[in-house]
Amino acid sequence: MGINVESKLFFSSERGWGEVLMKHSTDEELFRLIDGECSAEEQATLQQHLNQCAACQATFAELLAINQQLAQLITVEQPSVDFTNKLIDKWQTAPQASRRFVWGGTLRWFVISMGSLFTFTLVAGIVALLGSGAGTDVTSILPVTSYLNGLQQVFQNELLISVLLLIDGLLLLWLLDKAVLQPYYQKKLLQLTR
């Protein structure tokens, strides 16, 4: 609406004929009324104005009509019946490279626990190395108790350290293969077969 304020003649038994400035409703207010977003007070004010103003009544009728038509027209559509099967087939036949590696469930926990073990091994190895190499008791320089002292002795077992390092190495290789090498070579393969 171009004009938002309009003068209007009125007749009152006390004041006789007079002129008031009438503020038209904005489109936004009318839409808020249609969408049921107005407070009771706002709604009453708008309704009162609509009862008096033919221009706003016409706009309101127009906006109400478009709202009803849109609500009728925009409904949930359904794709073809074989949509799901087609999509499942597409997903199952998608090249591994495009499916990518899904970190999930037990696998994710396995990787996290192996990562923690790796860090733990590394720290423990350093502690053990410090203890044996420097010829000093690590527990005397670090704020730890006999618990660490016990751990130090466990990790001075060379066989245990070797096994843990081997697991860590294998884990690193597996991650490298899964995250870098496999996607790279599968992409190359796809390019060659196209």
Added chain:
Amino acid sequence: MQANETDLAILDRILTGDQSAYRALISRHKDYAFTVAYRILNHREEAEEAAQDAFMQAFRSLNSFNREAKFTTWFYRIVFNAALGRKRKNKVITEPIEDFQLAGLGLTDSTDNFRAQERHEHLQRALRNLSPDDVTMITLFYLKEFSLEEIEGITGIAANTAKVKIHRARKRLAEELSRSLKDEARSLL
């Protein structure tokens, strides 16, 4: 979108390798995904392709989905972008959307319904002239499944702005509809 099983529960099943969970996720969202794409593209086959692309992309990126966010917002943003990408790629789309819509509305060619049918055809045409942003916002708003905040997440348009844009788009549609009906009446005289 039934609420028997939450989206997150289905995602958990997928992530633990349950293949049937993919089917559950598709069944749950395919109609809405298709509707959003269809409104943007106005072409059933193209919309199906866009919806399928969106599902494939979502499956591939499930690991990057932030579980604190709402799955629907994340997923329908992918749908929106997939449809938008397709629209940009294939500029010429000519399928008339009316044939499907009028059947759905139960309108026939009888004289009683002629005017209503005519108005719907004009409205469809007017809807096609809206920008993809506007048509998506209008679609999501009238599907009544998405809050303004979700519409913001999907289209990237702030909730307050989205509300104003929805008002303006509806106003524009009303004006365009009345103009085209007047033009048609004039041409008949």
